[in-house]
Amino acid sequence: MKNKLIPIKSQGADFLNTVKMIPERLKDVKNASDKPAMNPEKFNVNMVSAALHPKKQTLKIKKIDVISPDVKSYYFTWVGSQPLAYFRAGQYLTFQLEIDGSIVTRAYSIASSPASALKGEYQITVKRVNDGFVSGYILDNWKLGDIVTSFAPEGTFVYESIRDAKTVMALAGGSGITPFLSMARAIDDGTECFNLTLLYGARNKDEILFKDELDAIAQRNPNFSVVYVLSDVKSKPKGCEKGFISAELIKKYAPVNEKYSIFVCGPEAMYNFLHKEIPTLGLEDKYVRFELFGVSKSTLKLDGIKPGTYKMTVINRGEETETTCNGEETILNALERAAVKVPVRCRSGECGFCRSKLVSGTIFLPETVADKRREADARFGYIHPCCTYPTSDIVIKIN
Amino acid sequence: MSKKYDVIVIGAGNGGLTAATKMALSGKKTLLVERHNLPGGYATSFVRGRFEFEASLHELCGIGPITGVGALKDTFQELGMYDRVEWVEVKEAFRTITLNDENNYDYALPTGKEAFIEKAEEYYPGAREHIEKLIDLAVQINNGISFLNNIKSFNADTVKTVFDEHLNFLNIASYSVNQVFDALGTPQPVRDIFAAYWCYLGVDLDELNFIHYATMFHSYIVDGAVIPKGRSHTISCALLDRFEELGGEAWFNSDVKKIIVKDKIAKGIVLDDGTEVLADYVIANASPYNVLTKMIDGAEIPKFQTQDNNAKQLAVKGYAVFLGLNKSYEELGLNNHSYFIYDCADTKKVSELSKTNKKCALQATVCLNKAIPDCSPEGTSILYMTSIFQGDEAWKDITPENYVKEKRRYANIMIDDFEKATGAKIRDAIEEIEIAAPVTYAHYNDAPNGTIYGFQAAGSNSIVHRLMTMAMGDKIKNLGFCGGYTQQCIGFSPSYQTGMMAANNAIKYLEKEEASK
Ligand SMILES: Cc1cc2nc3c(=O)[nH]c(=O)nc-3n(C[C@H](O)[C@H](O)[C@H](O)COP(=O)(O)OP(=O)(O)OC[C@H]3O[C@@H](n4cnc5c(N)ncnc54)[C@H](O)[C@@H]3O)c2cc1C
Ligand code: FES
Numbered sequence: 001m002k003n004k005l006i007p008i009k010s011q012g013a014d015f016l017n018t019v020k021m022i023p024e025r026l027k028d029v030k031n032a033s034d035k036p037a038m039n040p041e042k043f044n045v046n047m048v049s050a051a052l053h054p055k056k057q058t059l060k061i062k063k064i065d066v067i068s069p070d071v072k073s074y075y076f077t078w079v080g081s082q083p084l085a086y087f088r089a090g091q092y093l094t095f096q097l098e099i100d101g102s103i104v105t106r107a108y109s110i111a112s113s114p115a116s117a118l119k120g121e122y123q124i125t126v127k128r129v130n131d132g133f134v135s136g137y138i139l140d141n142w143k144l145g146d147i148v149t150s151f152a153p154e155g156t157f158v159y160e161s162i163r164d165a166k167t168v169m170a171l172a173g174g175s176g177i178t179p180f181l182s183m184a185r186a187i188d189d190g191t192e193c194f195n196l197t198l199l200y201g202a203r204n205k206d207e208i209l210f211k212d213e214l215d216a217i218a219q220r221n222p223n224f225s226v227v228y229v230l231s232d233v234k235s236k237p238k239g240c241e242k243g244f245i246s247a248e249l250i251k252k253y254a255p256v257n258e259k260y261s262i263f264v265c266g267p268e269a270m271y272n273f274l275h276k277e278i279p280t281l282g283l284e285d286k287y288v289r290f291e292l293f294g295v296s297k298s299t300l301k302l303d304g305i306k307p308g309t310y311k312m313t314v315i316n317r318g319e320e321t322e323t324t325c326n327g328e329e330t331i332l333n334a335l336e337r338a339a340v341k342v343p344v345r346c347r348s349g350e351c352g353f354c355r356s357k358l359v360s361g362t363i364f365l366p367e368t369v370a371d372k373r374r375e376a377d378a379r380f381g382y383i384h385p386c387c388t389y390p391t392s393d394i395v396i397k398i399n
Numbered sequence: 400m401s402k403k404y405d406v407i408v409i410g411a412g413n414g415g416l417t418a419a420t421k422m423a424l425s426g427k428k429t430l431l432v433e434r435h436n437l438p439g440g441y442a443t444s445f446v447r448g449r450f451e452f453e454a455s456l457h458e459l460c461g462i463g464p465i466t467g468v469g470a471l472k473d474t475f476q477e478l479g480m481y482d483r484v485e486w487v488e489v490k491e492a493f494r495t496i497t498l499n500d501e502n503n504y505d506y507a508l509p510t511g512k513e514a515f516i517e518k519a520e521e522y523y524p525g526a527r528e529h530i531e532k533l534i535d536l537a538v539q540i541n542n543g544i545s546f547l548n549n550i551k552s553f554n555a556d557t558v559k560t561v562f563d564e565h566l567n568f569l570n571i572a573s574y575s576v577n578q579v580f581d582a583l584g585t586p587q588p589v590r591d592i593f594a595a596y597w598c599y600l601g602v603d604l605d606e607l608n609f610i611h612y613a614t615m616f617h618s619y620i621v622d623g624a625v626i627p628k629g630r631s632h633t634i635s636c637a638l639l640d641r642f643e644e645l646g647g648e649a650w651f652n653s654d655v656k657k658i659i660v661k662d663k664i665a666k667g668i669v670l671d672d673g674t675e676v677l678a679d680y681v682i683a684n685a686s687p688y689n690v691l692t693k694m695i696d697g698a699e700i701p702k703f704q705t706q707d708n709n710a711k712q713l714a715v716k717g718y719a720v721f722l723g724l725n726k727s728y729e730e731l732g733l734n735n736h737s738y739f740i741y742d743c744a745d746t747k748k749v750s751e752l753s754k755t756n757k758k759c760a761l762q763a764t765v766c767l768n769k770a771i772p773d774c775s776p777e778g779t780s781i782l783y784m785t786s787i788f789q790g791d792e793a794w795k796d797i798t799p800e801n802y803v804k805e806k807r808r809y810a811n812i813m814i815d816d817f818e819k820a821t822g823a824k825i826r827d828a829i830e831e832i833e834i835a836a837p838v839t840y841a842h843y844n845d846a847p848n849g850t851i852y853g854f855q856a857a858g859s860n861s862i863v864h865r866l867m868t869m870a871m872g873d874k875i876k877n878l879g880f881c882g883g884y885t886q887q888c889i890g891f892s893p894s895y896q897t898g899m900m901a902a903n904n905a906i907k908y909l910e911k912e913e914a915s916k
Contacts, residue, residue: 002563002564003539003563003564003565003566003567005566005567005570006532006536006567006570006571006582006583007570007582008570008571008574008578008579008582009582013572014570014571014573014574015566015569015570017572017573017574018569018570018571018572018573018863020573021572021859021863021864021867022575022864022867022868022871024864025859025860025864025867025868026861026868026871028710028858028859028860029703029706029707029710029872030705030706031710032706032709032710033698033705033706034702034705034706034709035690035705035709036697036700036705036708037688037691037692037708037709038692039692039693040688040689040692040693040845040847040848042794043841043847043848043849044794044795044797045716045794045797045837045838045841045848045849046847046848048797048799048838048841048843049800049838049841049842049849050801051837052722052799052838052842053803053842056701078514085799086799086800088803095807118800122476132843153869156447160807160832161807162807162810162811162814162826162829162832163795163830163831163832263641283909284725284830285725285830286725286828286829286830286831303615317650317653317674318648318650327437339595343436343652350446352437352445352446353436355436355437372446373446374444374445374446374629374630374631375444375628375629375632375633376444376629376630376632376633376635376636376637377453377632379629379633379636380636380639380640382636383686399650399651399652399655
């Protein structure tokens with residue numbers, strides 16, 4: 001069939017204009033510079049990206065505060081040419097260590113303010129976990145001047161004004177104070193702008209970390225206040241509350257007739273208690289956020305765990321290695337024990353960095369860990385080894 | 400030094416995944432290397448709270464649920480992974496709105512040729528005749544392209560066919576959308592409706608090639624659009640799954656630092672940890688900009704190739720806000736799947752405005768639940784808003800310190816604009832929010848300057864210029880390119896197709912080599 005002609009300029013000119021496109025392009029090519037264009041790493045956007053997300057950070061311990069033999073604060077500065085990555089108050093650093101031939105990682109919330117990162121300082125505070133592998137190692141081995149390695153700051157436990165209420169009720173226990181200390185400091189130095197009311201649970205006054213500083217910020221900054229909630233005391237100490245952080249206590253200090261958010265960071269027992277208390281307040285889910293805390297030992301009591309030693313074949317860039325894993329440890333633990341370098345950040349199943357393909361074998365994913373895999377990942381056999389337990393021999397492709 | 404491969408594909412984005420799968424399907428020993436820990440490039444998703452967000456795809460053309468025909472469907476069937484994805488038809492085309500004109504428009508259109516025309520006629524009596532003319536031209540263009548693609552040799556018959564059937568296609572090739580509108584006397588409301596998708600190509604209608612736009616329009620409206628269940632990450636996983644099933648090897652967390660080139664012939668790659676891998680052929684899904692500026696020594700690049708690269712401009716930078724809402728789309732009054740909200744009807748002016756980030760010049764926003772109701776938990780919904788920036792001005796002063804505040808400031812503008820344009824109140828329902836700015840795209844895709852659209856498809860680098868000159872000039876041998884920077888320009892469907900083209904070139908080369916041995 002013949003098509004009716006539709007002239008744009010005129011029949012002759014139209015066809016000619018098409019033919020001219022080739023010389024038009026070649027002319028532009030000929031007139032272009034013959035030197036390679038700017039290295040993309042020099043665009044400001046790319047430089048900011050590199051500054052915010054370095055692949056690794058080499059840090060030097062410049063100060064250690066011994067709060068007790070079981071709790072220490074470490075202050076780092078940068079070595080080399082790459083300044084400390086900026087972060088958001090509430091984010092964490094994942095450290096990578098070599099201990100007895102294992103390559104292990106652990107996450108620690110940054111306790112310092114983002115502003116101090118610009119001045120070349122990060123602070124973390126590590127508390128000993130009784131039968132833990134790494135916290136004790138850090139507390140007993142890290143010395144002044146040591147060089148350690150971390151990844152870039154990560155984490156979504158941050159204040160976001162578009163999403164959160166203007167007032168945050170922060171519920172802290174134990175070392176869970178660290179992200180809130182960062183937030184309080186950031187409010188104090190003007191980096192963050194929201195109201196933070198901290199309910200800080202501890203057994204007694206001696207267990208409270210950073211009390212002087214928290215009190216001082218609360219004194220001078222109207223946007224921050226702190227209430228200590230002590231469980232192991234006979235009578236209610238002055239200016240403190242006695243007992244556990246409960247719905248009733250939250251209500252007592254929360255704003256009236258105004259929405260508020262609840263952020264929680266602390267030990268598992270506290271989470272278990274608050275998971276029952278908070279719903280009674282009738283807040284929308286969007287106003288309640290729990291920080292991650294890794295995979296807990298109580299998981300080991302769950303039915304899905306199948307104790308035993310299994311064969312684990314690891315595929316890494318086409319190379320296969322054989323090692324073992326254990327039904328009572330996460331697959332990530334087994335990989336780290338075998339000194340396999342796996343990309344890791346949160347160790348809580350959330351960030352997806354450890355995403356790997358389960359080529360064969362069976363696994364157990366505890367219900368206590370929310371399954372944060374992408375829909376398609378679950379369908380195509382991918383797992384997050386940091387929160388997954390083997391229940392048979394497995395073959396896993398990590399890279 | 401380890402094993403040697405027939406081909407190494409750098410980057411597991413849409414183009415790279417397709418190229419690698421096609422190579423493996425042809426029995427070639429193929430290595431696919433990706434810097435990230437998962438496949439897909441922009442075709443990915445991420446989880447926040449109880450929501451899984453689509454990172455980039457708005458709707459996919461080339462699968463054609465209405466007509467049943469689609470080039471991409473053929474490709475995915477050839478590769479043997481079409482059935483591994485569940486495709487959901489998108490029945491609404493778009494709602495397009497202007498915000499700051501004296502007389503703002505607000506049109507909502509369905510997909511399907513007849514339904515689209517009928518609705519347009521309701522908005523503007525007389526639209527039928529104009530849209531039919533435009534669609535007829537689009538059909539002629541499609542026919543012309545497939546005729547050229549299938550031509551074996553030129554003879555008297557083919558010349559006669561060209562003159563009888565494809566002359567409009569040849570005659571129109573150099574003109575912009577607005578030039579064609581002017582020549583056809585297309586009234587303004589019909590232009591607003593027909594060209595609503597223009598922001599998907601990031602070029603205003605004075606610059607945007609008509610062929611480029613019309614073919615895209617045709618495949619969305621006439622053939623129909625789809626969304627994959629489980630986000631575009633499902634397509635990426637399905638391609639990778641098929642690739643590995645065919646014996647292909649994929650390495651993740653593997654950043655290619657150098658392409659080894661000797662005597663202007665590509666020989667292999669070097670990873671960031673120094674690992675060297677050799678191959679007879681290399682296909683880069685990594686951007687040609689990065690390849691030619693930081694992955695290959697300038698002295699090894701033929702002059703034409705450097706100049707050709709320099710005679711292109713990086714396209715728009717990307718920006719997106721992802722919202723997980725704690726109410727259903729019905730409750731919130733999110734009645735449409737795809738929203739285009741433009742500052743005004745004058746696309747040149749919108750483009751000008753998008754040179755800074757003071758105001759939001761345009762946004763393309765999707766409510767995913769309108770296509771896939773159960774894509775988020777019951778009683779919730781997902782909304783993602785995308786904007787683009789022309790030129791170098793916007794985000795030029797971003798620093799690590801002001802970054803979060805700046806991206807939040809712009810998110811607030813977009814959310815306000817959305818509420819104003821649609822009347823839907825979403826702010827109080829925001830349960831999760833993630834914001835991707837140009838820095839984010841630089842981080843995840845190593846995008847130069849945070850561009851999401853490759854090279855600008857304008858001037859002498861329009862899609863037609865690219866297709867006409869792609870085989871010309873002296874270039875590094877045994878090195879092919881695929882993805883949104885290449886001949887088909889950006890977009891999901893085109894970037895998959897460039898993977899096929901690059902693979903076909905590589906196969907042809909390798910088989911010729913084989914035969915000459
Ligand atoms: C985002 C984030 C921020 C954090 N911030 C801080 C901080 O600021 N300060 C701080 O002190 N800590 C913080 N932590 C906790 C910290 O990362 C470590 O988990 C903690 O120091 C314990 O490490 P460990 O190696 O000593 O103990 P682990 O060896 O990891 O053991 C921890 C607990 O898990 C049990 N366990 C051991 N193996 C298993 C297994 N296979 N399966 C289940 N349970 C097992 C142990 O018995 C023990 O009770 C944070 C964690 C996260 C995720
Ligand atoms: S390390 Fe974050 S999901 Fe496993």
